[in-house]
Amino acid sequence: xxxxxxxxxxxxxxxxxxxxxxxxxxxxxxxxxxxxxxxxxxxxxxxxxxxxxxxxxxxxxxxxxxxxxxxxxxxxxxxxxxxxxxxxxxxxxxxxxxxxxxxxxxxxxxxxxxxxxxxxxxxxxxxxxxxxxxxxxxxxxxxxxxxxxxxxxxxxxxxxxxxxxxxxxxxxxxxxxxxxxxxxxxxxxxxxxxxxxxxxxxxxxxxxxxxxxxxxxxxxxxxxxxxxxxxxxxxxxxxxxxxxxxxxxxxxxxxxxxxxxxxxxxxxxxxxxxxxxxxxxxxxxxxxxxxxxxxxxxxxxxxxxxxxxxxxxxxxxxxxxxxxxxxxxxxxxxxxxxxxxxxxxxxxxxxxxxxxxxxxxxxxxxxxxxxxxxxxxxxxxxxxxxxxxxxx
Numbered sequence: 001x002x003x004x005x006x007x008x009x010x011x012x013x014x015x016x017x018x019x020x021x022x023x024x025x026x027x028x029x030x031x032x033x034x035x036x037x038x039x040x041x042x043x044x045x046x047x048x049x050x051x052x053x054x055x056x057x058x059x060x061x062x063x064x065x066x067x068x069x070x071x072x073x074x075x076x077x078x079x080x081x082x083x084x085x086x087x088x089x090x091x092x093x094x095x096x097x098x099x100x101x102x103x104x105x106x107x108x109x110x111x112x113x114x115x116x117x118x119x120x121x122x123x124x125x126x127x128x129x130x131x132x133x134x135x136x137x138x139x140x141x142x143x144x145x146x147x148x149x150x151x152x153x154x155x156x157x158x159x160x161x162x163x164x165x166x167x168x169x170x171x172x173x174x175x176x177x178x179x180x181x182x183x184x185x186x187x188x189x190x191x192x193x194x195x196x197x198x199x200x201x202x203x204x205x206x207x208x209x210x211x212x213x214x215x216x217x218x219x220x221x222x223x224x225x226x227x228x229x230x231x232x233x234x235x236x237x238x239x240x241x242x243x244x245x246x247x248x249x250x251x252x253x254x255x256x257x258x259x260x261x262x263x264x265x266x267x268x269x270x271x272x273x274x275x276x277x278x279x280x281x282x283x284x285x286x287x288x289x290x291x292x293x294x295x296x297x298x299x300x301x302x303x304x305x306x307x308x309x310x311x312x313x314x315x316x317x318x319x320x321x322x323x324x325x326x327x328x329x330x331x332x333x334x335x336x337x338x339x340x341x342x343x344x345x346x347x348x349x350x351x352x353x354x355x356x357x358x359x360x361x362x363x364x365x366x367x368x369x370x371x372x373x374x375x376x377x378x379x380x381x382x383x384x385x386x387x388x389x390x391x392x
Contacts, residue, residue, distance in 0.1 A: 006163075009033060015123050028137070039200075053086060067104075067105055088120060166256055199242075207257040211376070267377035271375065273374045279370065288372050325339060331360075
């Protein structure tokens, strides 16, 4: 992956606070000016303390920085957890020289443990908010991730350049109903907060909300979009230029969504499920996620078992009426079902295909014009090992 570049006017970095056994575990992003901002958060009814705090921060659509820790989720931690999230906010605001109301907080890691605030305080006061080190920030937000995940795009508008850069972490406990995991998207374009919110929610529905690793929606899922206007490019609502921006934003988020699915805990392959010919977008999205999230489909993919009946069974679990006599099913380039009837295909070649690092499943319902894609991964022995020993 090419080296990422921070958009104009943004800073980022990370430091080791000792919350994890090794590696950096406290990171930040910061803008030289107040940003227009939007966020989408978990719908888990036990939302973590930093999520509760950051929702309040973003109510007026303004944000200047985010302080993040890994190794501890600060979730199900009661009033002490809220107080600790507020203290992180205050500590970072103080070293940044801004109002606490402009600072959001994110945490990720084990649930149910109080934050080691003495360690966190010692680390935060050492941060340099004028540092430009995205690599350290990427590492500082990781938990069981095996690799950093990010994407970027550069647009030319009115002879000026706009940069969009996104960083995400997530590997397990991934089955969002918002914008998943921890995601931080920065741009130097100027866009009003209400438009940012509209664009972010739309892009989330087509990217992060279509990822499923293990069917578990985290208490901490958060996705932020910050725009500081440093490029000098103003994007007017519903303009051609805003449409260009949105297309780039959505592609960045899809790239990151696929990276998260591919790095699912213990995963050996990426699953991409495409639903075509649906009568509604909602139907296409739901069925795609049903297939990508099916434990039986995921285990079959791990074993390179061409048991396509599991795919059809999962499709039928979406709660929508289906006409089996219309359905076409392809796995890679192999058509296994044609208008509800078994096709002639080479099972050995299909097994060989399933042994690869990516499997594409295409279901054409032939009942409309809507389509959607979901991303997931296989389910391996290693997933059990990682999560069986997570608390150790």
